[in-house]
Amino acid sequence: MRKIKVALINPRGFDIKQYLPISLAYLKANLDDEGFDVKIIDCSLWGINLLSQELKKELQNFDPHILGVTAWSCVYKEALAIIQLAKSILPEVITIIGGPHATSYYNNVMENKEIDFLFRGEAELSFPLFLKRMKENNSVYDIKGLVYRNKTGKLIANEPVMVDNLDVIKMPNYDDIDLDKYIENGYRYAHHSGRERVAPILTTRGCPYRCQFCSAPQLTGKLVRKHSPEYVIRWIKHLYKKGIQHINIIDDNFTFDVAYAKKICRGIISLNLKDLSFGTPNGIRMQRGDAELWNLMKKAGWNTLVVAPESGSQRMLKIMEKDLNLGIVPGIVNEIKKARLGVVGFFIIGYPGETKQDLLCTRNFAVKTNFDFVVLHKFQPLPGTPVFDALIKKGEIQSDFLPADMATANLGYLNPTLEGYNLQRFVLVTYMYMCFFRPKRIIYLLKQFGTTHILRGLKKMILHLKAKAFLRVQNTQSGIF
Numbered sequence: 001m002r003k004i005k006v007a008l009i010n011p012r013g014f015d016i017k018q019y020l021p022i023s024l025a026y027l028k029a030n031l032d033d034e035g036f037d038v039k040i041i042d043c044s045l046w047g048i049n050l051l052s053q054e055l056k057k058e059l060q061n062f063d064p065h066i067l068g069v070t071a072w073s074c075v076y077k078e079a080l081a082i083i084q085l086a087k088s089i090l091p092e093v094i095t096i097i098g099g100p101h102a103t104s105y106y107n108n109v110m111e112n113k114e115i116d117f118l119f120r121g122e123a124e125l126s127f128p129l130f131l132k133r134m135k136e137n138n139s140v141y142d143i144k145g146l147v148y149r150n151k152t153g154k155l156i157a158n159e160p161v162m163v164d165n166l167d168v169i170k171m172p173n174y175d176d177i178d179l180d181k182y183i184e185n186g187y188r189y190a191h192h193s194g195r196e197r198v199a200p201i202l203t204t205r206g207c208p209y210r211c212q213f214c215s216a217p218q219l220t221g222k223l224v225r226k227h228s229p230e231y232v233i234r235w236i237k238h239l240y241k242k243g244i245q246h247i248n249i250i251d252d253n254f255t256f257d258v259a260y261a262k263k264i265c266r267g268i269i270s271l272n273l274k275d276l277s278f279g280t281p282n283g284i285r286m287q288r289g290d291a292e293l294w295n296l297m298k299k300a301g302w303n304t305l306v307v308a309p310e311s312g313s314q315r316m317l318k319i320m321e322k323d324l325n326l327g328i329v330p331g332i333v334n335e336i337k338k339a340r341l342g343v344v345g346f347f348i349i350g351y352p353g354e355t356k357q358d359l360l361c362t363r364n365f366a367v368k369t370n371f372d373f374v375v376l377h378k379f380q381p382l383p384g385t386p387v388f389d390a391l392i393k394k395g396e397i398q399s400d401f402l403p404a405d406m407a408t409a410n411l412g413y414l415n416p417t418l419e420g421y422n423l424q425r426f427v428l429v430t431y432m433y434m435c436f437f438r439p440k441r442i443i444y445l446l447k448q449f450g451t452t453h454i455l456r457g458l459k460k461m462i463l464h465l466k467a468k469a470f471l472r473v474q475n476t477q478s479g480i481f
Helices: 022-029 054-062 073-089 100-104 126-135 179-184 216-220 229-241 258-271 291-300 314-320 326-338 356-368 386-394 423-437 440-477
Strands: 004-010 036-042 066-070 094-098 117-119 146-149 155-157 198-201 246-249 277-279 304-310 342-349 373-378
Touching: 004 022, 004 054, 004 126, 022 036, 022 066, 036 054, 054 073, 066 073, 066 126, 073 094, 073 100, 094 100, 094 126, 100 117, 100 216, 117 126, 198 229, 229 258, 258 291, 291 326, 304 314, 304 326, 314 356, 326 342, 326 356, 342 356, 342 423, 356 423, 373 423, 373 440, 423 440
Parallel strands: 004 036, 004 066, 066 094, 094 117, 198 246, 246 277, 304 342, 342 373
Antiparallel strands: 117 146, 146 155
């Protein structure tokens, strides 16, 4: 019996030093190899330009029956263009789109007739079922998470599946997405201590919180679901045998169940694996932890914890619905540091309704609190989040708005209350204040990032400021201001 050919595509546009397509590794690992011939085409890793002939030749040579594309908002246009290209050269191919953008904004995405099906949410089990049904010529229309058009053209959206027992999902196969090639090309996601072989894992899924800027509850549900500690330990041992030196737990809420996090740490400690470190770069909820957990994390291999106050203005936290009292933050930071862990704070600036005074509150809070350093992210509305919908209603963005990279100076959204305010200068000055008032932060930065990385970042920010100043002069001379 001939195999069904399935092409899974990661669009071009991702920063391969910060992201790898673990979702595609999950999908392939959970498929029946006997019945399907699956090929992953990674346009980001391979540097495949949609306008070149390379992707066209890849598709023509493989000639898939089914083509799936993953789509984050920042690469959605590229993902759509890939599907359109596939349909133009392979009219009979069945096209599928999934990922965060497709999940959050499925109504708009499915307006594109080149897309036959869409999967919302987790698809490690539903996508293999879809393929099995397709192979057997059986109906697929009752599969959880599937979005499709019926015979009259009406859009039908099945409720997404949230797998209760995460252990039934097979571990992603990192070889399928060529982890070694990613590492060779500089993949280090949020890790700069010099250890080169880094890999991500997910131990929990779900977020019960209501932050208006975040899509996590919509993507993975509000209930926090967990792999068993035994599953996680097997996963860690597997990566260690592959030569991984640092493991990033990329959960949204690793410490939500404090007892669970402690079990994981104790399990890691019992392995006694030499030269293996850990991180939780997406941050932990400060209220979900205690001195015992911080000490266990240090012993297990953590060197730094990331926490996310998001703002130093209590007024802004109320607008964000962050549900955090800033008064508890300094004490928790100090408690973490007593465990000999570094602490990095994440903040969002440029949020809707934020004023210059709010920004100054954030700067003062960041400088005075005992953080080793902070990272200031420029706000961009994510499709499907409450703040995104609110901004559409206010007319501040269009319904087809796509966010830029929050780590860059190229913003797609600018807060009207901060019109004309130079956020990039604010970031640079805040970082300077951080170092001036606590010079030991410079030592921390040098240990974490190295001189070259820091100088490169400063040069980038300064060049941007100069460019902004030049444009302002030019525009003033031409009468625009």
